[in-house]
Amino acid sequence: MSVDQELYPLGHSATELGRLELQAKLFEDPLLIHLAQEAESCLEIGSGIGSNWPSLQRANSTLRYEGIDLSETAVTKANSIHGGGRANFSVASATSLPFRPCAFDLVVSKLVLWSMGPAWKTALREAYRVLRPGGLFYAFEPYDQGVVFEPARPAFREVLEHWGQAASLNGIDLCLGPKVPEELILAGFKNVQTFFFPVLAPASDPERFQAICDNLGKFYLGESSREFLKDLNPRTLLKASEELLAAPHGLVMDAFFVTVGEKCLDSVD
Ligand SMILES: C[S@@+](CC[C@H](N)C(=O)[O-])C[C@H]1O[C@@H](n2cnc3c(N)ncnc32)[C@H](O)[C@@H]1O
Numbered sequence: 001m002s003v004d005q006e007l008y009p010l011g012h013s014a015t016e017l018g019r020l021e022l023q024a025k026l027f028e029d030p031l032l033i034h035l036a037q038e039a040e041s042c043l044e045i046g047s048g049i050g051s052n053w054p055s056l057q058r059a060n061s062t063l064r065y066e067g068i069d070l071s072e073t074a075v076t077k078a079n080s081i082h083g084g085g086r087a088n089f090s091v092a093s094a095t096s097l098p099f100r101p102c103a104f105d106l107v108v109s110k111l112v113l114w115s116m117g118p119a120w121k122t123a124l125r126e127a128y129r130v131l132r133p134g135g136l137f138y139a140f141e142p143y144d145q146g147v148v149f150e151p152a153r154p155a156f157r158e159v160l161e162h163w164g165q166a167a168s169l170n171g172i173d174l175c176l177g178p179k180v181p182e183e184l185i186l187a188g189f190k191n192v193q194t195f196f197f198p199v200l201a202p203a204s205d206p207e208r209f210q211a212i213c214d215n216l217g218k219f220y221l222g223e224s225s226r227e228f229l230k231d232l233n234p235r236t237l238l239k240a241s242e243e244l245l246a247a248p249h250g251l252v253m254d255a256f257f258v259t260v261g262e263k264c265l266d267s268v269d
Contacts, residue, residue: 008115009172010224012073017049019218024051024110026211027199029258032108032138033059039105040064043130045094045123046112050078053087061086066099068092094123102132110140113180117171124187131263137189139259140197144174146255147216148200153246155239156216159229163220166228177257189261200253209248216254217244 010016032052036042036059044052047067056063067089069075078089092098094112107127113120127137144160164174173179181194201208219225221241229237 008071009167009170009228010219010222012048012071012077013224015218015222016224017074017077019215019222020048021051022211023215024055026215027110027140027197027256028055029140029197031195031258031260032056032110032140035106035136035138035260036060036063039136041104042066042106042108043068043097043099043104043127044108044110045097045127046070046109047078047089048074050082050087050089052108052110053078053082057086066090066104068094068097070094095119095126097126097130099130101129102135103130105132105135107131107135107137109138111142113139114141114173114176120176121183121187124183124189128187128189128263128267133263133265133267135263137184137261137263139180139184139257141177141180141257141259142174143177143196143255143257146196146198146253148251148253148255149243150250153240153243155236156220156243158236159220159232159240162232163225163228166231177255177259180257180259181261184259184261187261188264188267190264192259192261194257194259197256197258198253199256200251201248202251203248206248209252212252212254213244213248216252217241 033055036056041064044067047069050067053065063086065087067078070093072091075089075091083089144164147160181192184192199212201212203209
């Protein structure tokens, strides 16, 4: 495993960075766009190559944005694509943020906490610290038990379950989404609200159907995922790939939870 892969289970290969870019468009959330329109400053933890920045910038051209990520590869790439102007990307950990208290109106975490192990709870406390009173934390995290193919694609289901079990041995939690609200309350946030966020397509929208299948395939069956699938029967892997390439039929759904919490107005830092 490379150093970058240790920081993030899928690593930061060119293939994975390309997947993150496409995924950001597929998973764009109107609520996050709205929050960006209302904010003057935003910190994104685990910003990767900055794939979420273009839509935030479109939403609010005066938004001051900081992106931090543990991976130097990701940060270098983010700065080369999106740096300058109002966006700045730097290497830092979400568990020890190099910012003063009350520095931001909005802190965003998109698909980051699930891969952090127990440290994700420390990241929520750090987000609280750097938010101004009344500022908002936004989290978008996976719920892979909500991935649905109708009619079922059984080999891919087996891959999902095997991946989830193998990854959980490394502290990775692909069902973290619904666990975020409770932990935000424990971290001191109030007005915590959570929403189910399905990314779905019926077969009548073949382009979106295929885009969702491609993203699932690159994530669960890509080169970097092989570590988690090494004990799985190779025939199941082959069958699962064939299922994802099959013509759109019925419905596909990937599943997430969005949670928003507010820092108390009377918070003392
Ligand atoms: C799935 S990627 C998501 C990137 C981006 N948020 C997006 O939506 O495209 C997760 C990112 O979180 C970063 N990451 C993981 N643990 C971190 C930590 N403790 N502090 C900062 N970044 C972290 C990884 O390096 C990786 O780039």
